[in-house]
Amino acid sequence: MKSGLLYDFWRAFHKNRLAALAGVILLAIFFLAIFAPVFATHNPTYIRLEQEQIKLPPTAAHFIGTDNLGRDIWSRMLFGARISLLVGFLTMIITVIIGVAYGAVSGYYGGKLDFMMMCFVDILLSLPTIFLVIILAAFFKPDFFGIAAIIGMTSWMRTARLVRGQFLSLKEEEFVMAARALGYSNCRIIFVHLLPNVRALIIINATLLIAQAVLLESALSFLGFGVQPPQFSWGSMLSSAQYIVFLKEAPWTAFFPGLAIFITVLCFNFFGEGLRDAWDPKLKNY
Amino acid sequence: MLAEILLELRNLKTKFKTYDGEVKAADGIDLTVHKKEILGIVGESGCGKSATALSIMRLIPSPPGEVHADKMELNGVELQSLTEKQLSKVRGSEVSMIFQEPSSALNPAFTIGEQLIEVLILHQKLDRGAAHRQAIKALNLVQIPAATQRLADYPHQLSGGMRQRVMLAMACACMPSLLIADEPTTALDVTVQAQILELLCQLQSELNIAIMLITHDLSLVAEIAQRVAVMYAGVVVENASVRNLFAKPRHPYTQGLLASLPLLNAERERLNVIPGGVPNMLNLPKGCRFHPRCPHCRQICRQQEPPLFSQNGSEVRCWLFAREMNK
Amino acid sequence: MGNRYLRRLATLFFSLFVISLLSFALIEFSPGGAMARYVENPNISQADRTRMAERFGLDRPAPLRYFIWLRNTVQGDLGTSFMTGRPVLTEILERLPATLKLMTFSFFISIIVAIPIGIYSATHRHSLFDHLAATGSFLGLSLPSFWFGLLMIYIFAIWLNWLPSGGMITPWFDPSAYPLLIRPFVIFWEHTRYLLMPAIVLSLSNIGSWSRYMRSSMLDVISQNYIQTARANGVPERKVVYKHALRNALTPLVTLMGLDLPGFFAGAVVTEQIFAWPGMGRLFISAAGNRDYQVLMGIIMITAVLVLLGNLLADLMYRFLDPRVNYEG
Numbered sequence: 001m002k003s004g005l006l007y008d009f010w011r012a013f014h015k016n017r018l019a020a021l022a023g024v025i026l027l028a029i030f031f032l033a034i035f036a037p038v039f040a041t042h043n044p045t046y047i048r049l050e051q052e053q054i055k056l057p058p059t060a061a062h063f064i065g066t067d068n069l070g071r072d073i074w075s076r077m078l079f080g081a082r083i084s085l086l087v088g089f090l091t092m093i094i095t096v097i098i099g100v101a102y103g104a105v106s107g108y109y110g111g112k113l114d115f116m117m118m119c120f121v122d123i124l125l126s127l128p129t130i131f132l133v134i135i136l137a138a139f140f141k142p143d144f145f146g147i148a149a150i151i152g153m154t155s156w157m158r159t160a161r162l163v164r165g166q167f168l169s170l171k172e173e174e175f176v177m178a179a180r181a182l183g184y185s186n187c188r189i190i191f192v193h194l195l196p197n198v199r200a201l202i203i204i205n206a207t208l209l210i211a212q213a214v215l216l217e218s219a220l221s222f223l224g225f226g227v228q229p230p231q232f233s234w235g236s237m238l239s240s241a242q243y244i245v246f247l248k249e250a251p252w253t254a255f256f257p258g259l260a261i262f263i264t265v266l267c268f269n270f271f272g273e274g275l276r277d278a279w280d281p282k283l284k285n286y
Numbered sequence: 287m288l289a290e291i292l293l294e295l296r297n298l299k300t301k302f303k304t305y306d307g308e309v310k311a312a313d314g315i316d317l318t319v320h321k322k323e324i325l326g327i328v329g330e331s332g333c334g335k336s337a338t339a340l341s342i343m344r345l346i347p348s349p350p351g352e353v354h355a356d357k358m359e360l361n362g363v364e365l366q367s368l369t370e371k372q373l374s375k376v377r378g379s380e381v382s383m384i385f386q387e388p389s390s391a392l393n394p395a396f397t398i399g400e401q402l403i404e405v406l407i408l409h410q411k412l413d414r415g416a417a418h419r420q421a422i423k424a425l426n427l428v429q430i431p432a433a434t435q436r437l438a439d440y441p442h443q444l445s446g447g448m449r450q451r452v453m454l455a456m457a458c459a460c461m462p463s464l465l466i467a468d469e470p471t472t473a474l475d476v477t478v479q480a481q482i483l484e485l486l487c488q489l490q491s492e493l494n495i496a497i498m499l500i501t502h503d504l505s506l507v508a509e510i511a512q513r514v515a516v517m518y519a520g521v522v523v524e525n526a527s528v529r530n531l532f533a534k535p536r537h538p539y540t541q542g543l544l545a546s547l548p549l550l551n552a553e554r555e556r557l558n559v560i561p562g563g564v565p566n567m568l569n570l571p572k573g574c575r576f577h578p579r580c581p582h583c584r585q586i587c588r589q590q591e592p593p594l595f596s597q598n599g600s601e602v603r604c605w606l607f608a609r610e611m612n613k
Numbered sequence: 614m615g616n617r618y619l620r621r622l623a624t625l626f627f628s629l630f631v632i633s634l635l636s637f638a639l640i641e642f643s644p645g646g647a648m649a650r651y652v653e654n655p656n657i658s659q660a661d662r663t664r665m666a667e668r669f670g671l672d673r674p675a676p677l678r679y680f681i682w683l684r685n686t687v688q689g690d691l692g693t694s695f696m697t698g699r700p701v702l703t704e705i706l707e708r709l710p711a712t713l714k715l716m717t718f719s720f721f722i723s724i725i726v727a728i729p730i731g732i733y734s735a736t737h738r739h740s741l742f743d744h745l746a747a748t749g750s751f752l753g754l755s756l757p758s759f760w761f762g763l764l765m766i767y768i769f770a771i772w773l774n775w776l777p778s779g780g781m782i783t784p785w786f787d788p789s790a791y792p793l794l795i796r797p798f799v800i801f802w803e804h805t806r807y808l809l810m811p812a813i814v815l816s817l818s819n820i821g822s823w824s825r826y827m828r829s830s831m832l833d834v835i836s837q838n839y840i841q842t843a844r845a846n847g848v849p850e851r852k853v854v855y856k857h858a859l860r861n862a863l864t865p866l867v868t869l870m871g872l873d874l875p876g877f878f879a880g881a882v883v884t885e886q887i888f889a890w891p892g893m894g895r896l897f898i899s900a901a902g903n904r905d906y907q908v909l910m911g912i913i914m915i916t917a918v919l920v921l922l923g924n925l926l927a928d929l930m931y932r933f934l935d936p937r938v939n940y941e942g
Contacts, residue, residue, distance in 0.1 A: 123628045125872070126920050130879035131897065131913055132639060138901040139643035215757055219883050222759045223898060241763055242887065244778050248771050258760030266755035273751070343845055370850065378847030385845075390838040394937050395860040405846045440936045456846055 019274020022267040033081035042072035055250040083233040091213035094152025099159025107167025129154040137225035200279035207272035289320035296357035311337035313520035326507030329517035379409040382457035386469035388449035392441035399437030409460040424455040447478035519575040526600040692907035701911040712892035719812040723819040731827020753821030762887035779889030811888040830862040871927025
């Protein structure tokens with residue numbers, strides 16, 4: 001079964017060049033982030049306020065210039081990638097755990113419980129979750145793990161819906177009847193018998209969730225509610241560019257971190273779409 | 287029968303390009319429909335009946351479809367030469383078509399009246415009031431009770447039989463000379479089937495419409511058709527009047543079909559079935575398409591495809607008749 | 614019929630109740646409390662903070678405060694802002710029109726762009742345009758809106774100097790300075806030039822997802838039997854696409870638009886911040902920074918009401934577009 005998924009994966013990505021390219025770029029980004037100290041040319045937090053060191057345009061010494069505190073942007077981007085990606089992955093894991101558990105229980109048990117649980121999901125979905133995220137982030141002043149937890153706790157609803165829908169139809173299958181007849185516990189049926197069937201769907205969803213999480217974290221940090229100094233992510237590097245004067249004088253400080261976010265999110269989206277093509281032709285838009 | 291020829295189809299080839307190869311849904315179909323006759327087209331599902339019908343309507347999407355015929359003339363007009371604009375004038379007014387699934391064949395977002403009136407305005411250049419009156423007439427023609435009220439109904443408010451009647455009303459509203467009915471009764475209850483068949487006969491005699499009745503059900507054809515064309519794997523294998531076909535089926539495939547019909551007074555204990563299955567359209571057998579399932583298969587059948595042999599208006603595509611009939 | 618709408622309305626109020634309870638609890642259990650922002654201020658002593666807390670009624674237990682809040686809210690009183698001392702409702706109503714103006718404009722841009730792209734992609738499947746549209750929609754969905762906004766500001770406001778970088782209207786704008794004949798155009802342009810960039814930024818992700826959705830919905834409909842029927846009856850292809858297919862393809866899109874409303878409000882928060890748009894989103898950000906509980910609660914509730922009403926409207930539209938729903942339900 002595993003080899004089946006891997007085989008489909010290989011076949012589809014062989015054909016879908018764009019998705020394969022996205023995967024390669026993502027690997028390169030991970031590599032740069034992991035070995036950030038190796039590739040960094042300067043200390044990313046070293047502040048130099050001399051007039052000739054701040055807001056430097058791209059030069060040989062500073063690939064893509066320095067920011068308003070004289071810090072090397074290239075080095076900061078490498079280290080910022082760590083936080084951005086880490087938050088993305090952590091958020092995805094939290095979202096998947098909550099969403100899958102919630103959706104599985106709701107779909108498996110069905111009936112009144114399902115109705116009430118989905119009612120709650122609907123209510124949460126009708127609220128712009130960014131409001132809750134901003135409130136929590138503003139009040140708790142969390143570190144990157146806290147940010148991931150906050151975003152994760154407010155974005156699991158769609159995953160729950162997806163999993164619930166699958167479980168609702170899966171539980172009618174004969175192998176579930178058989179498992180019940182054998183007297184397995186519900187917990188075992190859910191996690192051992194049913195969950196592997198939605199594996200592909202969850203992985204696809206998870207890839208797209210990372211993309212969304214990276215976007216949301218960067219927006220949050222941009223607004224100043226995300227990771228707090230001295231920690232920094234790509235999003236918080238753009239934060240100071242909110243001031244027009246600053247944007248005018250040193251546009252590169254805003255341009256490159258934003259480009260990094262854009263490319264990363266784009267690659268996750270393309271990669272997720274490639275996975276979907278490979279594993280779930282039904283979901284494809286023709 | 288020496289009636290005038292309405293539709294003449296010579297060597298129709300309809301191909302679909304798929305990822306696995308080229309499917310020849312119709313592979314050299316010859317058909318003639320005379321004015322005011324009911325021609326039954328019989329064959330198993332997947333033998334190219336519907337593809338033939340859609341090719342005549344020129345409704346095969348391209349790509350992936352591709353249609354070519356040596357001749358495809360309706361009332362002396364070559365259909366293949368028409369532009370899209372001319373075609374939409376022919377469709378619905380010269381030749382129209384009804385489909386198998388009445389439940390999904392009507393647009394759910396518009397009322398019966400809106401859909402009927404649209405067709406009438408389109409083809410007969412009527413104003414709204416006249417079209418409205420004409421629509422009521424059309425519904426009366428297909429025996430829908432309380433026609434005026436029905437016009438304001440949405441398709442989902444009608445039963446399957448009623449929807450098929452509406453389909454017929456739309457198809458016949460502009461008095462076409464040919465109506466193609468693609469499995470018009472398959473999705474309906476048996477009692478409703480009979481009513482629709484009766485209605486088809488009545489339309490044919492009252493409006494002088496020729497009907498091409500596509501079905502997999504020979505007994506249906508026996509009831510209302512005058513002539514039958516039997517199709518197998520993309521070709522016509524036998525073409526004869528209903529009387530001749532039932533009295534003396536020539537092609538082994540037709541014989542098989544007839545033998546598999548359940549008969550009320552028969553003493554047979556089991557129904558006969560034709561051994562084997564429909565051939566894979568991607569990989570047709572060499573020679574006669576039917577030879578792997580044929581009880582009379584000979585050497586030549588495996589090597590060379592038989593032409594249509596004809597005699598007294600009957601045609602058959604089988605080597606068994608190479609001597610007694612003309613090529 | 615009537616019964617169903619009553620039930621919808623009951624659901625709506627229940628949802629509002631749950632949302633209010635949830636937000637209240639969230640704010641309540643957060644660390645610090647309302648007076649936290651004064652802790653570091655040496656000019657305000659502990660006694661002052663206690664006195665202030667008493668004045669705002671913060672010394673009472675949380676459940677009691679919730680019920681007081683609920684009672685007042687039902688009567689149309691959303692409380693008083695800690696920051697300004699003005700009624701929350703007044704504060705919000707001052708900002709709401711700006712947000713609605715931005716959202717409406719952006720909504721129309723999204724529709725006008727996304728629907729034709731979707732239709733054209735569906736009717737010209739696998740064409741160059743279709744591939745470009747697919748790629749474009751991915752780009753749109755992946756663009757960080759704040760970065761895109763900054764890029765636009767840099768290009769159009771700083772570099773080309775065509776459009777203002779932020780704000781909603783020039784403070785000293787005076788239409789009477791222009792001749793009567795061109796005055797309407799001047800007023801229109803004055804509003805549009807401020808709206809253009811924020812509205813485009815806000816539309817971006819919607820255009821991406823709606824055009825894709827429209828395409829697949831359209832493809833779905835075009836393969837239906839009734840489209841074949843229309844063609845077989847001689848309805849010209851243009852009419853088949855724009856009347857028979859479009860009407861049915863729009864139905865699921867309306868639902869999607871309803872579901873996307875919360876995302877629209879969320880997008881507005883970021884967009885308003887970038888373009889200094891004086892709307893509700895900016896108010897929320899400053900309220901969050903200043904722990905202005907009443908304003909936060911107020912904005913959440915007003916947004917929830919708007920979203921739920923929007924969903925109700927989408928539902929009505931759906932029923933209008935697809936007559937089957939009324940029949941089955």
